[in-house]
Amino acid sequence: MKTHTIALIAHDGRKAEMVGFVKDHYDILKEMNLIATGTTGSYIQQTGLEVTRKLSGPQGGDAQIAAMAAEGLLKGIIFFRDPLGKHAHEPDVQMLLRICDVHNVPLATNPATAKYLLLGIAKEEGIEV
Numbered sequence: 001m002k003t004h005t006i007a008l009i010a011h012d013g014r015k016a017e018m019v020g021f022v023k024d025h026y027d028i029l030k031e032m033n034l035i036a037t038g039t040t041g042s043y044i045q046q047t048g049l050e051v052t053r054k055l056s057g058p059q060g061g062d063a064q065i066a067a068m069a070a071e072g073l074l075k076g077i078i079f080f081r082d083p084l085g086k087h088a089h090e091p092d093v094q095m096l097l098r099i100c101d102v103h104n105v106p107l108a109t110n111p112a113t114a115k116y117l118l119l120g121i122a123k124e125e126g127i128e129v
C-alpha cells in the first residue's frame with residue numbers, strides 16, 4: 001500500500017516543466033499517492049500516473065492542499081511557482097508556503113530541489129530508485 005502522499009502544483013508558466021519533471025521521475029512517483037491542483041493534475045494524468053485532483057489553484061486548490069499539509073497528511077509538496085507572473089490567488093499561494101514552514105513540511109519550488117525531495121522521501125520510505 002502507498003502510505004506516502006505528495007502534492008504537485010505548477011503555475012501555468014511552469015506546467016511544461018512539471019510534466020517533464022514527472023516523466024523524468026515517473027518510477028519514484030508511481031510508488032506514491034499523488035495529489036495535485038486541478039489543471040496541474042490533468043496534465044499529470046496524461047503521463048499515465050494516477051493523481052487525485054483538487055480544485056484548480058485560483059478556485060481554492062492551493063488552500064485545500066495547505067489544509068492537508070496542516071493536518072499532517074503530506075510527506076512533501078512540489079510547487080513550481082512562476083516567479084515572473086502575477087496571480088489573483090497570490091494570498092492562497094503565500095498561505096500554502098507559510099503553512100509548510102509552520103508545520104515543517106518539505107517544499108520544493110524548483111526541479112533541482114524537487115529531485116532531492118523525492119530521493120529523500122524514497123530513501124526514508126524504502127522505495128527502490
Ligand SMILES: O=C(CO)COP(=O)(O)O
Pocket residue numbers: 009010011012036037038039040041055056057058061062089093
Ligand atoms: O494556480 C495554481 C497554483 O497556485 C495551480 O492551479 P492549477 O493546477 O489548477 O492550474
